[in-house]
Amino acid sequence: MMKIDVVTIFPGILEGPFKESMIKRAIDKGFVEINLVDLRDYTHDQHRQVDDYPYGGGYGMVLKPEPLFEAIEDLKNHSDSHHSRVILLTPQGKRFDQQDARRLSTDAHLIMICGRYEGVDERVRIELVDEEVSIGDFVLTGGELGAAVVVDAIVRLLPGFLAEEASADESFTGSLLEYPHYTRPAIYRGMAVPPVLLSGNHGEISRWRRKQSLKRTQERRPDLLKKANLSKMDQDYLEEL
Ligand code: ADE
Numbered sequence: 001m002m003k004i005d006v007v008t009i010f011p012g013i014l015e016g017p018f019k020e021s022m023i024k025r026a027i028d029k030g031f032v033e034i035n036l037v038d039l040r041d042y043t044h045d046q047h048r049q050v051d052d053y054p055y056g057g058g059y060g061m062v063l064k065p066e067p068l069f070e071a072i073e074d075l076k077n078h079s080d081s082h083h084s085r086v087i088l089l090t091p092q093g094k095r096f097d098q099q100d101a102r103r104l105s106t107d108a109h110l111i112m113i114c115g116r117y118e119g120v121d122e123r124v125r126i127e128l129v130d131e132e133v134s135i136g137d138f139v140l141t142g143g144e145l146g147a148a149v150v151v152d153a154i155v156r157l158l159p160g161f162l163a164e165e166a167s168a169d170e171s172f173t174g175s176l177l178e179y180p181h182y183t184r185p186a187i188y189r190g191m192a193v194p195p196v197l198l199s200g201n202h203g204e205i206s207r208w209r210r211k212q213s214l215k216r217t218q219e220r221r222p223d224l225l226k227k228a229n230l231s232k233m234d235q236d237y238l239e240e241l
Pocket residue numbers: 089090091115133134135136137138139140141142143146
């Protein structure tokens with residue numbers, strides 16, 4: 001079973017996302033264990049202080065090294081796996097993508113550190129952190145929501161968890177955007193479902209979906225097309241467009 005420890009000074013932010021829907025099911029079914037670790041539990045002073053002023057002056061506070069070192073060491077010592085990957089959520093990290101999600105979903109033990117304030121003491125990065133991850137080119141008030149996003153993307157890929165079909169479809173489409181989806185009713189407020197989807201002809205439906213994926217990707221994310229695995233038929237269709 002995969003284990004994910006999330007080190008944070010605001011565990012409350014992360015309680016909700018892991019208590020609902022698919023992630024809750026993954027936990028209940030024993031695919032993953034997720035522990036919210038309160039960094040303040042690793043302080044020794046009366047005020048449970050986790051941050052301090054930056055050397056050299058300047059704006060904001062910095063997460064102190066001692067609680068983070070002690071927390072990470074403790075979590076590694078109590079791990080069943082011989083390797084624990086330590087990930088720091090920060091806007092300075094590598095931008096997280098589906099390939100990272102796939103790679104990390106094969107790890108046995110992840111420790112995520114949610115950055116806060118102006119950052120963490122540099123010695124934490126140097127000594128403890130294996131990877132720095134950003135969820136996009138914008139700045140959040142802390143790494144907690146980033147950790148929720150990364151955990152969600154990883155957990156849905158855990159082997160055996162999602163229906164095989166869902167992941168097969170995903171690997172088939174690869175880096176293309178998804179085709180449009182429809183459900184009942186067949187006509188709603190005068191808008192009809194494309195007739196091919198009602199035809200029962202699975203070959204035709206597959207081709208229609210593939211074309212729609214290509215069209216959508218061309219229109220919205222042409223950068224993804226460069227990385228996609230395209231057949232001769234795909235390329236012909238794109239020329240037509
Ligand atoms: N913390 C602050 N901003 C972040 C971002 N964009 N990604 C991950 N962690 C963050």
